[in-house]
Amino acid sequence: MTKSTKANINPTIMWFRYDLRIADNPAFNAAINHAAQEKTNPLIALFVLDETTAFPPGGASKWWLHHALSDLHQNLKKRGVQLILKQAQSSDNVHDMICDICEDLKVKAIFWNRRYAKDEINRDTHIKTSLEQKDIEVNSFNGSLLREPWEVKTGSGTHYKVFTPFWRTIKSMGLSRSLIPAPKAINAFSGPVKSDNLSSLKLLPQNPDWAKSFKKIWHPTEKHAHKALGQFLDGAVNNYDDDRNRPDKIGTSRLSPYLAWGQISPLQIWETTKMAIAAGNVNEGQADKFLSEIAWREFSYHLLYFYPELPSKPLRGYFEKFPWQVNPRHLKAWQTGQTGFPIVDAGMRELWQTGWMHNRVRMIVASFLIKDLLIDWREGEKWFWDTLVDGDIASNAASWQWVAGCGADASPYFRIFNPMTQGEKFDPNADYVRKYVPEISKLPNKFIQRPWEASETLLAEAKITLGETYPKPIVDHKQARILALDAYKAIKD
Ligand SMILES: Cc1cc2nc3c(=O)[nH]c(=O)nc-3n(C[C@H](O)[C@H](O)[C@H](O)COP(=O)(O)OP(=O)(O)OC[C@H]3O[C@@H](n4cnc5c(N)ncnc54)[C@H](O)[C@@H]3O)c2cc1C
Numbered sequence: 025m026t027k028s029t030k031a032n033i034n035p036t037i038m039w040f041r042y043d044l045r046i047a048d049n050p051a052f053n054a055a056i057n058h059a060a061q062e063k064t065n066p067l068i069a070l071f072v073l074d075e076t077t078a079f080p081p082g083g084a085s086k087w088w089l090h091h092a093l094s095d096l097h098q099n100l101k102k103r104g105v106q107l108i109l110k111q112a113q114s115s116d117n118v119h120d121m122i123c124d125i126c127e128d129l130k131v132k133a134i135f136w137n138r139r140y141a142k143d144e145i146n147r148d149t150h151i152k153t154s155l156e157q158k159d160i161e162v163n164s165f166n167g168s169l170l171r172e173p174w175e176v177k178t179g180s181g182t183h184y185k186v187f188t189p190f191w192r193t194i195k196s197m198g199l200s201r202s203l204i205p206a207p208k209a210i211n212a213f214s215g216p217v218k219s220d221n222l223s224s225l226k227l228l229p230q231n232p233d234w235a236k237s238f239k240k241i242w243h244p245t246e247k248h249a250h251k252a253l254g255q256f257l258d259g260a261v262n263n264y265d266d267d268r269n270r271p272d273k274i275g276t277s278r279l280s281p282y283l284a285w286g287q288i289s290p291l292q293i294w295e296t297t298k299m300a301i302a303a304g305n306v307n308e309g310q311a312d313k314f315l316s317e318i319a320w321r322e323f324s325y326h327l328l329y330f331y332p333e334l335p336s337k338p339l340r341g342y343f344e345k346f347p348w349q350v351n352p353r354h355l356k357a358w359q360t361g362q363t364g365f366p367i368v369d370a371g372m373r374e375l376w377q378t379g380w381m382h383n384r385v386r387m388i389v390a391s392f393l394i395k396d397l398l399i400d401w402r403e404g405e406k407w408f409w410d411t412l413v414d415g416d417i418a419s420n421a422a423s424w425q426w427v428a429g430c431g432a433d434a435s436p437y438f439r440i441f442n443p444m445t446q447g448e449k450f451d452p453n454a455d456y457v458r459k460y461v462p463e464i465s466k467l468p469n470k471f472i473q474r475p476w477e478a479s480e481t482l483l484a485e486a487k488i489t490l491g492e493t494y495p496k497p498i499v500d501h502k503q504a505r506i507l508a509l510d511a512y513k514a515i516k517d
Contacts, residue, residue: 028421029120033064034132035213039122040071040107043137043286045246046099047206049166051120055135059211065132066213070099073111073225074118074177078143079335079417082410084285084379087235090227091244092285097222099246108219119151120498129217135238135285140325141417142332150222154212167434170290170322171200173329183330185432190326193321196418228475234376241378242413243280249282253293257300257311264310268317271371271382277314278380280414283321283412324422327432336402337422338430346402346430346517349370358393359407361460366473367447367490368392370460376461379413384450390427391441398505398511401428429512437512440505447473463494 039053046052059067071093074080081089097107108125112118126134134155139148152162166172166463176184176193182192230237243251256277260267267275282288298314300306328334339342357363361372371385381389386408393404405424409415425431429439451457454472460467463474466486469479476490476497490496 033054033066033130033213033215033280035068035128035129035215035366036065037129037134038067039073039134039136040069041136041286042284043289044071044089044096044143044263045249045287045289046255047246048097048204048289048292049137049286050167050201050204050332051135051137051163052349053204054163054165055133056207056210058133060137063211066211067105068080068129068213068510069096069105069219071096071109072118072121073109073227074222075111076118077082077141077147077185078379079409082412082416083229083417084235084238084411084413084416085237085409087229087379088181088242088244088281088285090222091242093222093225093227094182094245095287096230098102101381103207103210103213106213106217106219107212107223109219109225110220111225118147119154120140122151123154123158126155126158128214131160133163135163135165138164138172138192140173140329145332151258160468166200166397168271168286170194170294170318171197173326174517176322176326184323186325187320187323189446191316194319194322196426199291204290204379210327216299219426235379237377238379238413238501241380242286244281244284244287244413246287248294249279249288252279253296257297257306261297261300262307265313269384271374271385272451272453280416280419281380284414284416290321292491293318305402308334309500320489321419323418323433324416324418328418331432334425334431335405335417338428339425340434342515344430344516346400347398347511347514349398350399351399353496354397355393355399355403357495358389358397358399358404362495363392364456364476365465365501366441366454366461366475367443367451370451370457373413373460374456375408377501379411380414382456384446385456386423387427388443390424390445391439395437395440395508396443396499396501398508401425401430424483430437439511440508442501444474444501461494463489471505497500 036055036059038052043049055067058202100107110121112121171194176190178184233364260275261274267273269420279288298313301308301311331339358372361369363369368389370388371381375381390404393399394401401424404422406421422431426434427436429437447457454469457472464472467475467478475488475494487493
C-alpha cells in the first residue's frame, strides 16, 4: 500500500484511448471537475496499449501512437498529472488490468470517451459492470464524434444508410456542446504509481526502421494538429472542391492521423471552420465541402455502430459469394507498388514511404485490387490498416466496402476505375507519378501513365526496360474489367 492510499486518497482516473488530447476532451474535462470537488480525489491519467481487440493498432499507427503518447505525457506533466502506461496482450487483460489498478489505488471514479467497434463496446461494458459492482463510478462521454450514432435519426426514427440525407440532418442538428479549452489548474495525484516506460511498449519499428522517413513529414502533436488546420484554412480550403482530387497538390488538410488518434476533435475542426466562414476568411461553399468530408467520417462511425460486422462482412450479403481470387503474387505486387500501372504503384509507394495516401489514389488502388485483380477487399483493408498512420476502424472498413460496392450508399460495382485515365485526369503533369515512380520519370506525359504503349525508341531514351527496370502490367485492364463484370453479374443473378 502506498502513502497516499493510507491517507484515504481515492484518485480519479482518466482513461485515454483514441482521444490523446487535453483540449476539448469531454471525459478529461469531467474527470478534472470531479477531482476539483474533493482534495482527496486527485486526478491520474491512464493509457493501456490494448492489443486484445480485433483491430489492434497497425504498424504505422503505432509509430504515430508512440509520438502522440510522448506529447500527451508532456502536456499532462506540465499540469502535474502523471500518465500510467500499460500494455495488454491477452483476451481478458484489459478488464483485469483496469480493475486491478482501480483496486490498488483505491479509485472511486473513472472517466473515458466512448468507442464504437463491437469488441470495444463489449470490453467497456464488461469493465463498467465490474467496476460498478465494486462501487466505482464509471462516466463515459462522446469525445470523438460530432454526434453519437444513435442521435442521428431519419424521419421514421431509424438510422441512415445513405450519406446525403445523413449529412443534411447532422448539419441541421447543430452542435451538441461548446468547445472545451485546455485545462489550467488540476488537482493531480502525486503519490507513486507503477507505469511501463513508453519505450517498453515497443511501438517504434526496429530492424529495419521502415518509418525513418515519417519523421520528416509528420509532427504527431496536439499543437501541430491545430497548426495543420490553421494552414489549411489559410489556403488550400479555398480550392478544396477541385484540388481535393489532385494527388500532385497539397489540396487537403492531412488531418486524418490527428483525427484517428484524437489529437484534434471533429468539433474543434467544425467550430474553427465555421468561425473562419463567419469572419469571411474562407470561401463558404468550399469550406462546406470540407465539412461534408468530416461528416463522411461520422457516417462511417454511424455505419460501424449499426452494422458491427462492417470491418469483416459485406453489408450486402450476396457479396459473400463473390469468387475472389487468391493470388499471393498479385497481392504482393500491389502491396509493394510493382503492378506496372504507374498511378497504382505511386499510391502504394506513397503509402509505404509516408504512412498516408491521397484519397483519390486510395480509391484508384482499391478499385484496382478489387476489380482488376479480383482480390477480396478485406486483404486491402488489412494492408491499409497496417500501413496507414491514419488507420481508422470505421473509415477504413466503410471506404473499402464503398469501393467494393458491397457497403451502404456504395459506389456501384460496375464503376471500375481505369487507372490510366484516372492518372491522366488527376495527375495531369504526372508530378505525383514521377515523385514515387522515378524509374519511369523520363517518359513524356503522353505515355507515363501507360508505359507499355510507348515505342521501343522512347523507352530506350527514357532508360526503361519493361519487365526489368519497371514491371510490365500484371493484368490487361480491358480483360480484367470484363472478368470483374462477369463475376459481379454471377453473384447478382
Ligand atoms: C479504400 C479507402 C480506405 C480509407 N481508409 C481510411 C482510414 O483508415 N482512415 C481515415 O481516416 N480515412 C480513410 N479513408 C478516407 C480518406 O481517404 C482519408 O480520410 C483522407 O484521404 C485523409 O486525408 P485528409 O485528412 O487530407 O482529408 P481531407 O480531405 O482534408 O478531409 C478531412 C477529414 O475528413 C475525413 N474524411 C475525408 N474523406 C473521408 C472519407 N471518404 N471517409 C471517411 N472520412 C473521410 C477524414 O477524417 C479527413 O481527415 C479511406 C478511403 C479509402 C478510399
